[in-house]
Amino acid sequence: MASLQLSYDELPIRMKQCLLCFSLYPEDSEIGAEQLVHWWVGEGFIEGRNTSTTMELPFDYLSELISRCLVEVVQRRGYDGRAYSCRMHDLVRDLTIKIAREEGFCCFDDQGRQRPSARSRRLSFTNEADLRSMNKKSRIRAVLMMTSSPIQFNRNIAMFTIKSPRVLDFSKNKLENICIEDLLNWISSLERLASLNLSGVSALKELPFSIGKLRNLQLLVLTFQGIGRLSNLQELSGLKLVGADNKDGCRLAELQNLLQLRVLRVNISEENEIAEEELTVLTHLKQLKVLSIDSEV
Numbered sequence: 001m002a003s004l005q006l007s008y009d010e011l012p013i014r015m016k017q018c019l020l021c022f023s024l025y026p027e028d029s030e031i032g033a034e035q036l037v038h039w040w041v042g043e044g045f046i047e048g049r050n051t052s053t054t055m056e057l058p059f060d061y062l063s064e065l066i067s068r069c070l071v072e073v074v075q076r077r078g079y080d081g082r083a084y085s086c087r088m089h090d091l092v093r094d095l096t097i098k099i100a101r102e103e104g105f106c107c108f109d110d111q112g113r114q115r116p117s118a119r120s121r122r123l124s125f126t127n128e129a130d131l132r133s134m135n136k137k138s139r140i141r142a143v144l145m146m147t148s149s150p151i152q153f154n155r156n157i158a159m160f161t162i163k164s165p166r167v168l169d170f171s172k173n174k175l176e177n178i179c180i181e182d183l184l185n186w187i188s189s190l191e192r193l194a195s196l197n198l199s200g201v202s203a204l205k206e207l208p209f210s211i212g213k214l215r216n217l218q219l220l221v222l223t224f225q226g227i228g229r230l231s232n233l234q235e236l237s238g239l240k241l242v243g244a245d246n247k248d249g250c251r252l253a254e255l256q257n258l259l260q261l262r263v264l265r266v267n268i269s270e271e272n273e274i275a276e277e278e279l280t281v282l283t284h285l286k287q288l289k290v291l292s293i294d295s296e297v
Contacts, residue, residue: 004095007068017045018061019070020105022088023096024114024124026146030074033062033083034237035144035169035197038219042167042195043141055235055263055290062086125151142167145200150177160186167195171221174202184208197221199237228254234287235263252278261285265292 008016018040025031037058040046046058059082065071066083070092075084088096094112101108106122109115116123122142140162145151151173160182168187175183180203187196188210196214198204199221207222212229219235220227227236227250236258239250255261264285282288 004070004092007070008095008099011068014045014047015061015064017043017105018058019065020096020100020103021122022071022093023100023108024106024122024144024146025088026126027090027093028087029146030085030087032085033059035171036086037062038195038197038221038235039142039144039167039169041219042193044166044194059083140165142169144169145171145173145175148172148174148200151175163190164192165190166192166216168193169195169197171197171200173200175200176202180204184211187211188213190214191216193217195219228257231257232260233258234260236261237263237265239264239266252281256281256284258285260287262287263290264288265290265294267294 008019011019018036021036021039022031037055040058040061041055046061062071062083066073066086071086071088073083073086076082077084097108097112100106104119104121107115107117107120114124114126120140122144123140124144124146126146141164143159143162143165144167168190180201183201184204184207187193188208191213193214194216196217196219204222207227207229209229212231214230215232217230217233220230220233221237222239227233227239236255255264282291
């Protein structure tokens, strides 16, 4: 444990914060690299460089943690060799929990189990009990849903009293037992929100006009309409593009106002033809560095 502590002590301050994020994941869990780096960017753990895009630097951070044997690679991406998913050894995880508790990064009991309290700054929900035990006075910065099991929601839950989170990730849960209107009204009020993942929420079909109030939103992962109102968006992933006759996805033309967009990952199905005139939208995205197009069969 002493050698692990030394490895941690030698990390730059912001990389230490990135490492402590692993403490919130369940033991032996396989962690998606993109979920991690979105969290890091959303919370402001990444110091920008003029030579790097929004997402290049956090992947460099992850690679550094891997090279120091603090994080293990589970899968790598085939086209560039970057980590696609990773996990943390039990001993390293025990250390991160200990340090996270001591430094107030997040709250754990003596057995290393997460315990929401008024001091909590980051929460990962693994079951409904976590949600019920959440303190209404918490000043949460990051909320991650770690379970796919159905969870009961209503407008009186403590989560809806959180006013200043920077990161929300609901990619693992469909949120089937929640009033979508209540959810969107709450999200639209979160002025500091920088990273939002709603890709798991099955009942969402489009974003309301009120979502345009999220001026600090940089990273968004979803599959539905209404994206064009988020003019400061820098990364957009999982977007389902459809043709003019389809109402269940997003038209390419909706992206024309996203002039800050640097990373765009879209899905196109064979039955949805994109009009040729819509393709000119991409020429207006001068900041775009990464474009990924997947075909759905």
